[in-house]
Amino acid sequence: MQFSESIFATRFNLSRQDLENYLADALSQGGDYADLYFEYLLTSSISIDESIVKSAAQGVSMGVGVRVISGERTGYAYSDDLSPEKIRKAARVAAHIAAGPSKVDKFDLCEGAHHNLYPVLTAPTETAFSERVELVKRADRAARAYDHRVFQVQASYADNLRLVLVATSEGVLTLDRQPLARLSVAALARQDGGTPQRGHAGGGGRVELDFFLKEKTPEHFAAEAAREAVTMLDAVDAPAGEMTVVLGPGWPGILLHEAVGHGLEADFNRKGISAFSGRIGQKVASELCTVIDDGTISSRRGSLNVDDEGHATQRNVLIENGVLRGYLQDKLSSTLLNSESTGSGRRESYAHIPMPRMTNTFMLAGESEPADIIRSVPKGLYCANFGGGQVDITSGNFVFSASESYLIEDGKLTRPVRNATLIGNGPEALKYVSMVGNDLRLDEGIGVCGKEGQSVPVGVGIPTIKIDRMTVGGTA
């Protein structure tokens, strides 16, 4: 898409000259760098509960964020009114982070080429609601049909289409059109009036609506949610204490997101407050572990053609054969660290200051057969699915909650166990990885990462791995 054809030019009458003028305003007090982030966001959501489509909503929001960097300082202002006077006002407010004469008088904005990772012709947000509402109705029917013990089903579908324009005082002018869609299903099962159990599943990506009709159907997610709920009816108390833990492939990759991903974000390391600060080149995992953050995987939820600072995303090696290789950098941290941006500058919206964030974080496949990994464990826990996780980047301690897991006894999966939290320490936990499977799988596309109050969509992935020692927070 060319700037001249974008909604920002056609509907909001922005010209290149306007953008250059706003950048000049932003740097009028002597700032070193400025950028403008224009956003036009369309959202829709539909949900079904008790087989009744109880809510459907759609909306539009738009705005511009103006950032000025002066040394280590950032000034930020935004406006949800795209009139020239309001944008100029925001630029002048942000400008005041600096104090001095303007150092720049000319900008030459240049539209560069970038990835085309989600060549979606018609975004789901642009399709008829009558098609999208069928997704939640089908999910509801399929989850109920899965097993007679399923007695409650909720399904929700949400999509959005984000149009962004980034213009920087370094001459970058980028546009992107970012579609995103997600379907999720939660099912409750109960046996003979006993305690209900819940199962959930969901997924999506930067895809066309066809994805839910051909690749991952409502029936697929519904069956997953119902199966998990029914499985948990037989769950026994989870064990407590240190033991061998085997993680199944896919979403359990959230381990990497919490254990190492956040701790490798450059802002924390620049400030020396991460447990990984100053550890580049050191061994932080077993040599079987290579961990990647890759924003360039086609159609994935965590992928972006350009980050929210106008920089192309890329594939970043975080840990290579157990050795810490690099941090995730945004504009500010890379400037202060004399490094390069890794295309990791992200923000929730025009109302937020960008910072280093993950995209799709995963571990490369190893050579072990998944079945051999399980067979090698006399006594331990196998985790097939997880809820959320959290990390304290300073101490390095992280947690994630197992929503579907099984006891391993004599090399076999036996009873399902009740929900339990697993806890470990980032720079230590991956040193105990003793087997890595050949079955790398990325998650189905449902992750949301929160940092300092900002939420962004992300992906994770992992093959089956065996961790010799990890603390499991059960009661038995």
Place this chain on the structure above:
Amino acid sequence: MELSPNHLPELAQDVVKRALAAGATDAECTIEEGDEFSANVRMREIENLKEAGSRGAGLRILIGRKTGASYTSDLSPEGIALMVRSAIELADITTEDPHAGLPDPDEFGAIPGDLGLYSPDVEALDTELKIDTAKRAEEAALSADPRIVNSEGASFDTHVGRHIFANSRGFSGQYRSSYCSLSTVPVARDGDSMERDYWYTMARGFAGLESPEHVGRTAARRALQRLNPVKVDTQKVPVVFEPRTARTLLDNLFEAVHGMSIYRHESFLAGKLGEKVASEDLTVVDDSTVPGLFGTSPFDDEGVPSRRTVVIERGVLKSYLLNTYAARKLGMKTTGNASRGLTGNAGIGHGNFFIQKGVQTPEQIIAAIPDGFYVTELMGFGVNIVTGDYSRGAAGLWIRNGELAFAVSEVTIAGNLKEMLLGLETIGSDLEFRGSVAAPTLKIGEMTVGGK
């Protein structure tokens, strides 16, 4: 009292009229307007300053028993027209729901009087004063002890907003609110051990804040007490939650008495009204009428007056928290707990949700424990409201012979909320409102600590 100096209440009523003219049988419009400011300092220097204002409108309509919703940040005539069209369009794809609808006519209203939600001094604060207040808090932390070697910074934030709600049954209301907050996050180091913690203060007006020096010193003390932690053995012991972590148990309890969870049978408290569900020392109240607090408002997000609801009285479950929809599903009356963002069907929120304080001080509670775990931080999301299963990451201090003996981290605490509520042995006297959810120190007789 100042009446609307702007046109937003009229705009909300106009949106409702337009929706009715477009075919809606009922309509509700919410408008939010706000100004935010934030100053962050780190290592004695300004790190960032942020300032902006924003507003948005949301609409929910009914056509008979079918509903549709929309929102916009574009309040121009075209933006409003699109919002109305969007909501009407969506009623076409939703299903007839016999329980959908606005509150009964006799339920609308607002509690009168000044609720102390808005303090004009917040808007008048000088930028230099805000930056200086943040710097003082960080400085107090940095200079508290030589082991405070680093900082994630300090921030001073203000927000001033206006909330407007109108519906097709003639309700129209608005209120202004303000808050300011100050927080700091120091980092302590001793050898290889590095730990951080935070402290904060929040108030409707500047005068209500704790001093920056108190905030900084408290944060520093908290970070220091976490240094050189031990991972203890797996065992069952008494667990004491300090107020900051005790509050999270109330967050869990709120989910369990949430009307939507109740009618879906996805709460361990569903169907338990009138039964003993907790120790008889426990009384839990939701009160949206206390002037100046953060959970206070004149009316809820359906235009129903705010009120005080006793949720648990001396261990007996007395009431769920309901909006109109959940109340109709359960054959009950709304408790005035409707809550929504700009758009969509009303959800359920709490007002000031708190545990009535007991008589023992935290020191007395700790002094009575020979061996136990004093929890100062909880991590993760391991709480299952359907079953009550509870398993979270934890850090804190070990209690030995009635005293806080050493730091503990990288452990879990686990149990089941049903048993934890019944096993509440002591409720502290140290109740304080630092937000809309408040609890004093709590002691639970026994939980599993997962460690080595």
